[in-house]
Amino acid sequence: MKYTRVSALAALGLAATLSLTACNGDDSGSDAAANGSSSSSSAGSSSSGSGQTSQDGAKSEGGSGSGGSEAGDGKSGSGSKVEAGAGSGASKTGKVTFCKTADLAIDAADAAPDESTGRIDVTMINRGSTTCSATGFAGVDIKDEDNTSNPVGRGHAQPRVTTLKPGDAAVFNLAYDIDSSGDSLSHPTNLLVTPPNETHSVTLKWPEGAGAIKGAYTDVEVYPTHNTN
Template identity: 70%
Template structure:
């Protein structure tokens, strides 16, 4: 009887152990499944976040391209405006300008030729900048005149308004000047058509060479 009771107790102990082991195995499976589900959810969230970031990046690039186009248009408008202000004022055409040259020397040493351009057209135009100038000599040669050190000023002409620019040089009072100017060839700023003017009567002789004469930018007479 004693041995029978011990065997029964041993059997009960083994059964309890097996029962506990089975319960532990079930918990482990549950934990693993939970971890797998959590990892999948995290992976899905990460992929969604990456997709959103790429979408926003593409949108920003598109906006940047649109902005660049706008800047280009603004610059193009300013380049074609004829004025620094960006207003769309066309450049004055040679055919719409009445141009004349006069001696305006302030004294006997400083020579100056004032060249006036009057807008005889029907619309406002811009004469901003340097005119192209060549001086023709009695020997039939033509000499381009260099620009003086000055910044152009915005010069907008309404119909009937005038702009002026000048040629400056030193007067040779010795009587030995080697220059014999006969004509001034003028091409208004931003134009390609040229007019030929007579060298002003009474203007002082040029000291040195034609390379010593300088042309200055236009400005209004008002």
């Protein structure tokens, strides 16, 4: 009888031990699974975060590259402007002061050397306070009594350097053939004169006593300026 009870108790103890062992094993498995799941989740999150960082980095580099390109273009553009300014000779024109129409006293006079050669001298006196240049060809239009305006072509001559100190004078000439027949079709009334390198003109009366123009206004020629002294 005692043996039977001992056996029964031993069996109960063994069952309890096995039960506890089984429970502990399940908990460890659950914990391990949980830990594994957590680790996987953490790893996944870390991997995902790493991927995000990489993407952000790529965007940042792209932005930097784009900005660098824009900065480069800006520098290039600036360089082009500087080169264009240098190429245009801005520094040279800065050293040269051309005579302004407003600073010139301009007059026209008949200067025909004979009865067949017509010549008009247009004199420009520097009334300004600084030295200026009147080098080159003046622009000249002849206005007819019918109110038409006709440009005068340039004669075959090379311009001469013409520098005017305050009070100095320069002159240029209009040349043409005189029509002595009395049948000239030209009836000039005025000269519209634009000094060299200027855009503003003055209107002068056709010189009294100047001979009639032979042919058309296109036969008149203007010659470069030169100093009078």
